[in-house]
Amino acid sequence: MYPLAEVIVDVPTMQTDQPFTYLIPENLQSLVKKGMRVEVPFGNGNRHIQGFVVGLSETTTLDPRLKSLIRVLDIAPVLNEELLALADYMKETTYAFKITCLQTMLPSVMKAEYKKTILLLDEKSVAADYFPANGELDYDEAQKNGVLPQLMKLRQEKLVDIRYEVHNKNRVKTIRMVNSLMTEDKVAQIRDTLRKGALRKAQLLEILAQQKEALPVKYFTELGITTAHLNQGAKDGWLELFETETYRDPFAEHEFETTTNFVLNEEQAAAVAKILAAYQQQKAQTFLLEGITGSGKTEVYLQAIQQVLADNKTAMMLVPEIALTPQMVERFKSRLGDAVAVLHSGLSKGERYDEWRKIERGEAQVVVGARSAIFAPLENIGLIIVDEEHEATYKQEEAPRYHARDLAIWRSRYHHCPIVLGSATPSLESRARAQKNVYTLLPLNQRANPNAQLPTVEIVDLKDEYSQGNMTSFSKSLQEKMRDRLAKGEQIVLLLNRRGYSSFMMCRHCGYVLDCPNCDISLTLHMDTKTMRCHYCGHEEKIPQKCPECGSKKISYYGTGTQKVEAELKELLPTARILRMDVDTTRKKGAHEKILTAFGEKKADILLGTQMIAKGLDFPDITLVGVLNADTALNLPDFRSSERTFQLLTQVSGRAGRGQKTGEVVIQTFNPEHYAIALTKSQDYERFYHQEMKMRHEAGYPPYYFTVKLTVSHETERQAAQKSFQLARQLQTALSPTALLLGPTPSAIMRIKNRYYYQIIIKYKHEPALKPLLAQILTESQIDQRKGLYVSIDNEPLNFI
Ligand code: ADP
Ligand code: ZN
Ligand code: ZN
Numbered sequence: 001m002y003p004l005a006e007v008i009v010d011v012p013t014m015q016t017d018q019p020f021t022y023l024i025p026e027n028l029q030s031l032v033k034k035g036m037r038v039e040v041p042f043g044n045g046n047r048h049i050q051g052f053v054v055g056l057s058e059t060t061t062l063d064p065r066l067k068s069l070i071r072v073l074d075i076a077p078v079l080n081e082e083l084l085a086l087a088d089y090m091k092e093t094t095y096a097f098k099i100t101c102l103q104t105m106l107p108s109v110m111k112a113e114y115k116k117t118i119l120l121l122d123e124k125s126v127a128a129d130y131f132p133a134n135g136e137l138d139y140d141e142a143q144k145n146g147v148l149p150q151l152m153k154l155r156q157e158k159l160v161d162i163r164y165e166v167h168n169k170n171r172v173k174t175i176r177m178v179n180s181l182m183t184e185d186k187v188a189q190i191r192d193t194l195r196k197g198a199l200r201k202a203q204l205l206e207i208l209a210q211q212k213e214a215l216p217v218k219y220f221t222e223l224g225i226t227t228a229h230l231n232q233g234a235k236d237g238w239l240e241l242f243e244t245e246t247y248r249d250p251f252a253e254h255e256f257e258t259t260t261n262f263v264l265n266e267e268q269a270a271a272v273a274k275i276l277a278a279y280q281q282q283k284a285q286t287f288l289l290e291g292i293t294g295s296g297k298t299e300v301y302l303q304a305i306q307q308v309l310a311d312n313k314t315a316m317m318l319v320p321e322i323a324l325t326p327q328m329v330e331r332f333k334s335r336l337g338d339a340v341a342v343l344h345s346g347l348s349k350g351e352r353y354d355e356w357r358k359i360e361r362g363e364a365q366v367v368v369g370a371r372s373a374i375f376a377p378l379e380n381i382g383l384i385i386v387d388e389e390h391e392a393t394y395k396q397e398e399a400p401r402y403h404a405r406d407l408a409i410w411r412s413r414y415h416h417c418p419i420v421l422g423s424a425t426p427s428l429e430s431r432a433r434a435q436k437n438v439y440t441l442l443p444l445n446q447r448a449n450p451n452a453q454l455p456t457v458e459i460v461d462l463k464d465e466y467s468q469g470n471m472t473s474f475s476k477s478l479q480e481k482m483r484d485r486l487a488k489g490e491q492i493v494l495l496l497n498r499r500g501y502s503s504f505m506m507c508r509h510c511g512y513v514l515d516c517p518n519c520d521i522s523l524t525l526h527m528d529t530k531t532m533r534c535h536y537c538g539h540e541e542k543i544p545q546k547c548p549e550c551g552s553k554k555i556s557y558y559g560t561g562t563q564k565v566e567a568e569l570k571e572l573l574p575t576a577r578i579l580r581m582d583v584d585t586t587r588k589k590g591a592h593e594k595i596l597t598a599f600g601e602k603k604a605d606i607l608l609g610t611q612m613i614a615k616g617l618d619f620p621d622i623t624l625v626g627v628l629n630a631d632t633a634l635n636l637p638d639f640r641s642s643e644r645t646f647q648l649l650t651q652v653s654g655r656a657g658r659g660q661k662t663g664e665v666v667i668q669t670f671n672p673e674h675y676a677i678a679l680t681k682s683q684d685y686e687r688f689y690h691q692e693m694k695m696r697h698e699a700g701y702p703p704y705y706f707t708v709k710l711t712v713s714h715e716t717e718r719q720a721a722q723k724s725f726q727l728a729r730q731l732q733t734a735l736s737p738t739a740l741l742l743g744p745t746p747s748a749i750m751r752i753k754n755r756y757y758y759q760i761i762i763k764y765k766h767e768p769a770l771k772p773l774l775a776q777i778l779t780e781s782q783i784d785q786r787k788g789l790y791v792s793i794d795n796e797p798l799n800f801i
């Protein structure tokens with residue numbers, strides 16, 4: 001019998017989804033497992049490349065053409081059975097290459113190779129025979145010498161261990177007594193050898209004599225015991241210095257006060273009960289927790305998770321981008337304690353790797369994380385939560401273009417456990433599924449804090465302000481209210497909407513926005529060509545000099561920056577203390593949290609920021625929220641612009657009046673009658689949902705239609721265009737007449753880094769031929785890749801531009 005490994009290789013020029021078969025040499029046979037990374041020879045030149053073992057098999061006849069594995073890169077599988085199956089699902093649904101899916105699932109530091117050293121733990125055991133005097137062996141060296149299988153067996157007997165070094169930083173120098181079971185007599189003997197007056201050394205000796213565990217060097221240096229003292233002790237032979245692996249804990253310096261459960265209100269209790277009923281029955285039921293802002297969704301998550309943990313099961317909670325919601329981490333850690341591992345992009349690579357290791361080793365029972373945390377190697381899952389399920393950041397914008405919500409649902413099926421999608425403003429897709437009872441709707445219609453009321457919302461028409469000569473960013477009403485809050489010592493949040501910033505033309509006199517004559521969508525300004533263009537049908541026209549509607553010359557692109565607004569604000573309210581939160585002030589790690597903490601501690605009166613302030617803020621003294629420009633997102637050439645505008649305005653309005661004092665919201669807009677803005681006045685998601693569904697139905701958009709976007713790119717515009725037209729013809733012939741093709745048209749930013757992009761959007765209801773066709777297009781595109789022509793497929797794209 002010859003053992004074989006099926007390997008998905010990482011070949012950038014000719015990516016392939018078929019595994020290649022390699023022979024496993026005898027000395028590696030006990031080491032290779034499914035889900036490990038290996039090094040294999042590839043191609044004629046016998047280049048060495050990496051790959052993932054996705055299967056093991058045996059054969060009786062040896063094919064002489066088979067090549068052998070060179071090296072095993074991992075000690076244990078980095079992907080378990082579940083994650084390997086998830087990679088298959090992801091490949092099927094996102095039209096990505098298999099290797100891309102596999103690589104996406106690992107934390108980024110693992111993509112770079114890390115160094116592994118085998119350590120001798122007991123020098124008196126048989127294991128010592130394998131080691132040089134210092135008791136350390138290089139892992140690769142051991143593999144080459146063929147002794148690795150034996151050492152791995154000794155590892156199971158705990159005679160040796162393996163140290164991983166990632167970025168060489170997860171090691172701390174520690175000290176302990178040479179013999180931790182030292183008798184008092186022996187300690188007294190050593191004490192006698194110390195010079196009189198060697199107080200520090202005596203102190204060091206006493207500490208070590210009482211302490212069986214190793215202590216970090218830092219502990220001693222803080223007591224004034226220097227490294228010279230330590231080294232001397234080591235030289236004299238009564239202490240030893242060595243390095244141990246530690247977790248880099250991003251929250252090490254942070255104290256979490258423990259909090260206790262709230263008594264749930266009726267709606268919350270009903271929601272928890274239904275979730276737990278599904279959990280008890282091991283039902284992969286999908287719940288949509290639709291709760292107004294401040295209705296206590298988090299409390300529902302926490303209490304449901306507690307029950308799951310009590311059964312020794314685990315739970316996973318996804319949040320849009322945790323860096324934006326330090327308060328959420330706080331709430332989880334303070335309630336659930338050390339069981340919580342946190343994964344998000346705000347952590348250093350090393351920290352993220354360490355959190356991943358904790359999960360992999362079963363030391364964390366709850367994972368809280370942003371999009372890619374969906375790949376956490378958590379086992380035995382009893383509950384999955386996707387908070388703010390409508391957020392676009394759950395979708396990855398590069399291959400594999402997965403939506404974390406879909407993968408979360410897949411994992412809930414795998415574990416036969418319920419999943420909760422939570423939002424105050426669910427995506428139309430999810431809400432429509434709840435309508436059809438595919439998902440179970442759990443409504444929370446009251447604010448959880450019994451004293452907190454929904455804020456009152458005033459909508460200000462900026463056209464009136466301009467016509468009355470107010471050219472500032474602040475309407476009269478907002479100015480008045482800000483002065484009032486400053487006098488009362490209450491806090492203010494101001495949102496400057498950056499989405500769609502200055503990309504569209506609007507008349508300041510009549511509010512007219514330049515749209516495409518063929519589509520219900522505004523035209524996008526292209527500064528490079530000085531034209532207005534439609535991204536759906538390709539229509540193009542010159543930038544107008546005057547308003548086509550009223551003839552006014554006050555037509556311009558609309559938008560303003562946070563810095564400019566801050567300056568304006570200082571002039572208007574010279575005594576106000578202002579904090580600004582935007583990309584510029586939050587570039588540094590932890591800057592976000594600092595700003596929010598300062599605001600929470602009332603070190604400022606006004607928090608001025610972009611979208612990032614809309615979520616998660618839960619401060620009782622915010623009694624006024626101002627939205628300076630509600631329309632910008634509304635004018636984006638994307639059918640979801642109304643949905644996004646309504647979501648943003650509802651979210652940010654929800655920051656007001658969460659404590660005892662009632663909140664007020666002022667929304668400034670040029671389109672006060674637009675339903676996405678008008679309906680925020682009553683915070684009426686349900687009405688918005690019904691109205692928006694009508695629009696989607698009439699215009700033929702999701703959730704009534706499915707969508708796919710194909711993008712073609714090349715160095716020359718001609719080739720990109722040609723290929724996209726060829727694909728369009730191919731699609732047209734294969735699909736039924738009910739499928740609609742939009743395009744080909746140049747993409748919103750047609751040229752990026754000197755490449756030209758063309759796109760096609762397909763809208764369809766039922767096209768059995770589509771999936772195989774797209775898979776075929778993707779496979780065939782590999783040939784074009786050699787000519788520098790790339791085709792990418794985005795299933796259910798969230799961005800149409
Ligand atoms: P959401 O996530 O739905 O916007 P939160 O979970 O932030 O709402 O809850 C809003 C506030 O109400 C928080 O300060 C929370 O501590 C509080 N809260 C939650 N549940 C209860 C309850 N049952 N009784 C009293 N206060 C509660
Ligand atoms: Zn006009
Ligand atoms: Zn158009």
